[in-house]
Amino acid sequence: MSHDDALAQAERLQEYYKQELERQRAMNTELRSAVAEMARTFQETLAASVDAAETGDLVQVRKIAYANRAAWQTYLAQIVAAAAASAPKK
Numbered sequence: 001m002s003h004d005d006a007l008a009q010a011e012r013l014q015e016y017y018k019q020e021l022e023r024q025r026a027m028n029t030e031l032r033s034a035v036a037e038m039a040r041t042f043q044e045t046l047a048a049s050v051d052a053a054e055t056g057d058l059v060q061v062r063k064i065a066y067a068n069r070a071a072w073q074t075y076l077a078q079i080v081a082a083a084a085a086s087a088p089k090k
Helices: 003-054 058-085
Strands: none
Touching (some): 003 058
């Protein structure tokens, strides 16, 4: 391999690593946002559930718990999809 070939290969690798770093940063931003949204939703539903429990409204507590479970499943599916979409191509 000539010096020029080695230099060209190094430049290609550098560009690849730069693109990979940007992809990872974008994925991290998406994941942080999803986790923050999950935490916010959890806090809201927890507060609503506590309020309902304090008033003795067990039907409402149950509804909130089911809605919370559905929301968590949706968020987790979004996180898995985002991670799969950002996985490096081979």
